[in-house]
Amino acid sequence: MDFSGQMVVADLEAGVGTLTRLGDAGVDLVLIVVEPTPKSVEVGCRAAALVADKQLGRAVVVASRIRNDDDLAMVTKAFPDHQVVAIPDDPAIVAADRNGVAPLDSAPDAPAIQALVRLADELVAPGS
Amino acid sequence: MCEASIMRVAFVGKGGAGKSAIAGTFARLLARRGQPVLAIDSDPLPGLAFSLGLDRDDAPLPDEAIEDRPEDEEGPRYRLRAGLSAADAVDRYAATAPDGVRFLQFGKIRTDPRTLFRSQITFRQIIKELPEDRWHLVGDLPGGTRQAFTGWGGYAETYLVVVEPMAKSLLSARRLARLALAGDRPVRVLAVANKVSEPGDAELVARRSGLEVVASVPLEPAFADAERSGRAPLDVVPDSGAIGAVSSLVEHLDRQPLRRAPS
Known part of the structure; x- marks a missing residue:
């Protein structure tokens, strides 16, 4: 079958367990989602180290629930060698989660969704 | 030996629900009552140590505690060194957290x-061979269902699902409750509603999870800030409503020990 032009987006289990079992040609890109807390950043750093050790490919850090410059600085400082994309803390995402609906449908213009749209556009752009 | 009845609880729930923050606070508040508490961290990633107020430490159990099991003996490949009991291992290798909580982990990936x-x-x-009356046991299991009901929480008589x-x-809470109750041990499964921000939230958790809600922990920016600072919430915001709710949870469980099924 010809799978050209198709993409697979996988949402892995929390932690790094699945990452440790991923084969070396399994993915093109790993998005490491972290919150600006020491626990989350620590786990993200371990994920980034695994991606590098296993040579899984490119890793981009998605800094989620960012409230201010300090939050973002905490993440960027921990990942000096990675592209870090900020997703703002956004009540629209919380509301969508509470209601069990896709935030892209319920709040397409929310700042967090717009930031994700920009990230997706960048990742699928030719040559990225 | 504790004078009060021993609590053996494990916190479970979906990743990010707030298990570690509540478990760490719960363990310390229990210890402040003057009773011995062992916090059990079976997550291969760091979390509970932060919430207890311990410095992070990745160290596994030391080699001196472990020996290969003889080939002619049935059982897992490794075991505690001969002459070393489970209680001895805790005494020697568990860290001591604030308020005297002992903290046992197998190390971090x-x-x-x-x-x-x-x-x-x-x-x-x-954890399988711990004496029944030496410590209150407070476990923090990794998010999801994989560990919770594959033997890792076998010490627990009460599962607290953080929702x-x-x-x-x-949805995760319903599945966890179903899995817990499907086991062959007498356990009770209760819900802790976390990050509650609207008047009907606790009722929503009770209705949708099918579980009794025994604590309702409010969503508070100060508590979240403590998490963001990497410090134990109990040290940063001891007078917050969230800490008060966990304190009430300790009292509630102390008043209502598990009624064992008749044998």
Whole structure:
């Protein structure tokens, strides 16, 4: 079958367990989602180290629930060698989660969704 | 030996629900009552140590505690060294957290999980063979269902499912409750509603999870800030409503020990 032009987006289990079992040609890109807390950043750093050790490919850090410059600085400082994309803390995402609906449908213009749209556009752009 | 009845609880729930923050606070508040508490961390990633107020430490159980099981003997490949009981291992190798809470872990993954096998297998033996009356046990299991009901929470008589009033978290709670009650041990499964921000949230958690809600922990920016600072919430915001709710949870469980099924 010809799978050209198709993409697979996988949402892995929390932690790094699945990452440790991923084969070396399994993915093109790993998005490491972290919150600006020491626990989350620590786990993200371990994920980034695994991606590098296993040579899984490119890793981009998605800094989620960012409230201010300090939050973002905490993440960027921990990942000096990675592209870090900020997703703002956004009540629209919380509301969508509470209601069990896709935030892209319920709040397409929310700042967090717009930031994700920009990230997706960048990742699928030719040559990225 | 404790004068009060021993609590053996494990916190479970979906990743990010707030298990570690509540478990760490719960363990310390229990210890402040003057009773011995062992906090059990079976997550291969760091979390509970932060919430207890301990410095992070990746160290597994030391080699001196572990030996290979003889080939002619049935059982896991590694075991506690001969002459070392589970209680001895806790006395020697568990860290001491603020308020005197003892903290036992099998170590944390850096890159290769195989480096933890010896420690992981021996840790399971320790928690299986812990004396019944020496410590209150407070466990923090990794998010999801994989560990919760595959033997890792076998010490627990009470599972506390930490649930956010979110669709995904509510669905996870129902599944966790079903799995817990499907086991062959007498356990009770209760819900802790976390990050509650609207008047009907606790009722929503009760209705959708099918569980009795025994604590309702409010969503508070100050508590979240403590988490963001990497410090134990109990040290940063001791007078917050969230800490008060966990304190009430300790009292509630102390008043209502598990009624064992008649044998």
